[in-house]
Amino acid sequence: MAELLYRIGRFAARRHWSVIGAWLAILAVTAVTYVSFAGALSSNITLPDTPTTRVSQQLEEDFEGAGGGNGAIVAETTDGSAFTSEQEEALSDLFDRLAEVDGVADVTDPFETQQQVDDSARQVADGQERIEDGRAQLRTAQQQIDAGRDALAEQRRQAREDGTLAGISAQLQDAEQQLDEGQAELDRQRARLEEQAPQLEVGVTLSELSSGYRTVSEDGSAAVSNVVFDDPINEVTTETKTEIEEMAADAGIEGVEVHPSQEIAQTVPSILGPGEVAGVVIAAIVLFVMLGTVLGAALPLVTALLGVGVASLASLSFSGIVQFVSVTPVLGVMLGLAVGIDYSLFIINRHRRQLKQGADLHESIGLANGTSGNAVVFAGVTVIVALLALNVTGVDFLGLMGTVGAVAVLVAILMAVTLTPAVLSLVGTRILSRRERERLAAGERTHDEQITERDRPMSTMRACWVLGFGIAALLAVAAPATQMRLGLPDGSTQAPESAGYQAYEVQAEKFGDGANGPLLVVADLPSAVAEDDVVREQAAIGSEIGQLWSVEAVVPIGASQDRESLAFQVVPYGAPSSESTEELVRDLRELTPETAAGGEATLGVAGNASANIDISEQLADVLPTYLVLVVGLSLLILVLVFRSILVPLTATLGFVLSLLAAFGGITAIFQIGFLADLFGVHAPGPVLSFLPIIATGILFGLAMDYQLFLVSGMREAYAHGAPARVAVQHGLHAGRSVVTAAAIIMISVFAGFIFSHDATIKPIGFGLAFGVLLDAFVVRMLLIPAAMHLLGEKAWWLPRWLDRILPDVDVEGAKLERSHPVH
Template sequence: MASLLYRLGSFAARRAWPVIVAWVVILGISVGAFFAVGGTLSNSFDIPGTASGAVTDALAEKLPDTAGGTGTVVYRTIDGEPFTDEQKEAITDAATSARDLDGVAAVIDPFDAEAQQAAQAAQLDAGRAQADAGRAQLDAGQAQLDAGRAQLDAAVAEAAAAGAPAEQQAALAAQLATLDEQQATLDASRAELAAGDEQLELGTTLLGLADGIGVVSDDGTTAIVNVSFVDPRLELSEEVKQATIAHFEENPVEGTTVDFGTDIAQGVPEIFGVGEVVGLVFAAIVLIVMLGSLIAASLPIVTAIVGVGVGVTASLAFSGVVDMASVTPVLGVMLGLAVGIDYSLFIVNRHRKQLIEGVPVRESIGLATGTSGTAVVFAGSTVIVALLALNVTGVPFLGLMGTVGAVCVAVAVLVAITFAPALLSLIGERLLRRRTRGIIGHKHAGEKPVKTMSTVRAVVTVLVSVVALLIVAIPALSMRLGLPDGSSEPSDSTSYRAFQIVDETFGAGANGPLLVTATLPAAIDDDELLATQAAVASAIAEQPDVAAVAPIAASDDGTLLAFQVLPEEGPNSVTTEKLVQDLRAMEPVNGDIVLGVAGQAAINIDISEALADVLPIYLVVVVGLSLIIMVVVFRSLLVPLIATGGFVLSLFATYGLIVSVFQFGWGASIIGLHSTGPILSFLPVILVGILFGLAMDYQLFLASGMREAYVHGSPARLAVAQGFRAGRSVVIAAALIMVSVFGGFIFSESTIIRSIGFGLAFGVLLDAFVVRMLLMPALMHLLGRSAWWLPRWLDRVLPNVDMEGAALEREHPGVQTGGVRLTS
């Protein structure tokens, strides 16, 4: 590997301009492809095979009007007074005309819905009054009939006692028969009235259960226009959403504000903002301090920007044919910048040191690419493996995020071992400051002898590091997963305003209503419909934390009913999550009516649970694959195990910090976080893949230096100290650069991007400075020679990847500096 990379770096140095032009052409093709065939990004996250997905499929088959996505448009009067007639008419016109938009299935006019609800209540009252009047009329008729029967009975008795003629008695009997017929008619009317009373009672019950579900506020100042779309929420295109928003914005209603819920207006995060610029500036400062000149410091940044440009735009070019989440390219930018700067830094720093030692420019470029470049390739491989392994989770949007991230890392590696050497060749000795160029090749005073740490210090370091990380990790035990709602949007966004208005006016649950289906064992007719709906609605209403429930549809074949259920609290609350679980766990209503739950809140819960389930599997796959890579690289069993154990500690400590800030709200104001809630559902999985790969980067650069010293004859414990001193400065600089790049995203307006940036920044901080710089050297010291133990049979089987560059050392003596070659 080292020899191959030496030849590649030497070629790039000799053919600098063709290599640079080739990368410029590649960048141009990628940008052109993005503008030519790139599509829009989505804020929807989908996981196949969830419980809510099955319910949505059933609705799509039998109740297609309820299966599509929904959008919320919120109107509010500016002066706080009730809507005027003119304003109501304008809102109605906007709602009515929106029904003609492409992709829109239906639009509910709030004032029409309010009128219908009032009409239903009035109809029930009228029916009740009519029933009372009918009952009074029946009672009067019954009293009259009873009086006539009493008189007739007396006449019959008197005629019989007096021995009246048979004709007279027959006439009296005929009159009694007539009274019996009248009684039968009264009884039938009374039965019919009783049946009507039952229907009125059922209607009253349903109306009472639905109390709280409304689209016009009690004070008449706020109204909600509900838009139903043809496509399901997870398939709803951004074009349809934006066209809906544009329609209502282009038809303003004087004296009102209009805002849109996150279901249609959740913003697509900007890929690069002010925070990211600040992060890059800090990275540049670190590079200047590390490399000593502006030219040297600018080179890693330039190469990283080229790599990001190629990787991200090439990936975005596929957004026109695949459904790509909006966070995907941002993740590519994060990774591309961070690893791109670091990987080029490793090679530039090695080249700089060799120049100072007097190695010719092109020879030094080849040697730096062959040595540090080998470590870059294997470090990048661990990151790529971890990211590509996201595809084994079976979660499409996660797999795509991992693939795009892997592409960006792969491009960063290629840029570091080709484009960076070409630029170094053009820069030549100007990479060094003028004063430094004056002492090239001169003998320098030797460094102070390296001393090994004491065993006591090593034991104390291990104990303190482990205990500290475990304490920081404690909040992770309370982690809740979810997806952001309107409360987590920027405070000046339309989605945040819509969420707050609905919360204040209609209740927290109105921001996340559930869609509950009832599957019937057999078809029911219209006479049974009301009773069945009332039975199901009553059973649902008995569950804790249900604010209101209302039937909204019944299938034509009479086998599927749909209900809207309003929770007491918002879509991301603990009680709403429990309500979804309780509804799904309910015994069948009336013994055979099975309930299902869908809706945005239920979909978010399903996605979070599914991602929580795949996390252990993914962790095993990533760790297993990377362990194999590290065993090959280090030719040791214990070093990979130490590296992995330290990573697990830093990972859970990172989880603890995230929960502390984003869920508990500790110090949230420091980063401008105005709302707390569940942790982003796919964040734990994403962090596993990325942080494990980056952690192994630093492990490779530090431990490979230790192994170099060991294989060159240093005692095991001295080799630990020598390798650590050889690599610590560049690893510290690289870690600070990553923290600054990731940290810049903490101040993004998007909560999704903010939490990812926070997790990556503090994950790198903990792993690099606590695990790699403290815990790992201390454990290596305690293990001594046993750290490099490998069974002989395995040693014979494993391929020799030449991480130490032994072949280069034989062919190019200049590769060795001071007895311990520096891999970084």
């Protein structure tokens, strides 16, 4: 591989205009394919065959009009007063116009709905009052009849004593007959009343269960309209959502603000905002300090940006065929920028060093490509494998994210080993500063590969202290990860000025937190119920659901066409991402309510909150498998590269430590709220569900990059006869400047995304930046050298049988250097 890359570097140096033109042509082609074939990005994350999707499919198939996605339009008065009749009419007209949008099945009028709810409650209350009045009247009439019978009995007794009974016998019989007839009528009225009572009791039960559900706030200042789509929410087109959002924004109702909910007003995150630009500027400053020239600083940036353009346009060209989650291209840009700059820097730095040693320009370019370029290819392939391994999780959107990231890294590698040599040939010795060129012209040569006094090994005591304190510090930072909860962003995590956030806040304040994440519950009955018994079954099952402590309201939706299932809308007490709602979903799925006809029903749960829980649980389940896969891959690759057992073990353990510490930092800031204001986190909540698995793959690859560039120098010095502990220091001194620069560049690029307005991008940017910071500066530059010092010669131990069967990959290109010495 090193020899091949050497030849590629020499070719690119000789034909630099051809190589540059080829890459510009590729960029043009990808731009054309993007314009021709790209589709819309989706902000919805879905998983096939989850409990939520199965219930959603059941609703779509068995319940008429219940299978489509849902969103909300939230209206509030600007002064907090109740809506006027003119405002209500204007809003009702808006809702009617929204219902005509293509792709919208129905838009409810919250004022009509609330009026129906109030009228139903009033009718139930009136019926209950009539029943009570009727019972009171029956009790009075019964008392009168009983009193008449007592009087009649007294009169009969008195007549018997007076001997006049025979004379009034007919009169007494008539009076007794009248009382019997009155009693019979009274019994008939009581029977009719008691016949109505069970139906009324069912009505009372349903009214009490749904009492917490409102579409107009109690103070009359806010209203929520439910928007029902023809298709599931993840299949609703961007055009439909945009049209609704624009109509809401242009409503123009005086004294009223209209906010579409997050499901409708979801925005695609910007790829390059002010934070991202600031990250690139910091990277440019680091490059200038490292390389000493403006031209040298510009080269890695130009190649990285060109690579990002090619990779992004090429990937997005397939977005018309495959559904892309909106965060997917942003991840590609993150990785493409970071590794693109770093990989080009590694080759440029090696080329500069060789020029200062007196190498010929084209020969130096070829050697830099065959040595550092070889390490770049190996490190990049490691990152690609880690990203592609995301496909084994079985999660489609996650596999696609990994694939797009892998494409970005692949393009960065190809750019580094072809375009970088071409541009280096074009700029010639101007890659060196003026002072360096003057020294070179004067015959001065550098020999920084030699062992010097600065390579004196550290003391064993210092190595012990560094290792012990470093491990303790990383474990302390990792401690919050023990409390990590996974979830997906809801409206509360959106930018405060966004419509989705404002809609969320209004609903939370006026209707309760649970109004932002109602659950759809389907009860499968043991057998079909008669049409007349549907309401009774709804009351029986709804009552058991309502007894769960975190339920605010239970509203019957209807029965399936075969009446074997009943559907309910359950409003939880807590927010969609709260622990109480998560527990409620589990409790509902475990609940087996008893039906009115006997037997037990089974419950299924759907809705946005339920879907988020399913996605988070599935990703949490595959994380350990993926982590084992990545750690195993790490061990195999490092054994192959360093021909050692203990070096891979220390490297892998170091990676696990830095990864756990990164998880701890993410949890502390984005879930617990530590330093939340500093990072612009206004609503701490669960950690982004796919962040741990994404961070594992990316940080693994990047950790192996730095491990290769630092420890390969140690191995090279040891192979050339330096004592093991001296080789550790020599390799560290030789590689730490370029690794430091590369790490700062990568941290800057990732950190630029922390200040994104998007709640999905922000934690990814922080997690990757913090992970690289810990791994590069704590693990690779402190813990690994200390551990290798303590291991000494044992660090390079390898069983003989394994040594015989392992191929010599020569990552650092030592054979190439021997065959092409720098003079």
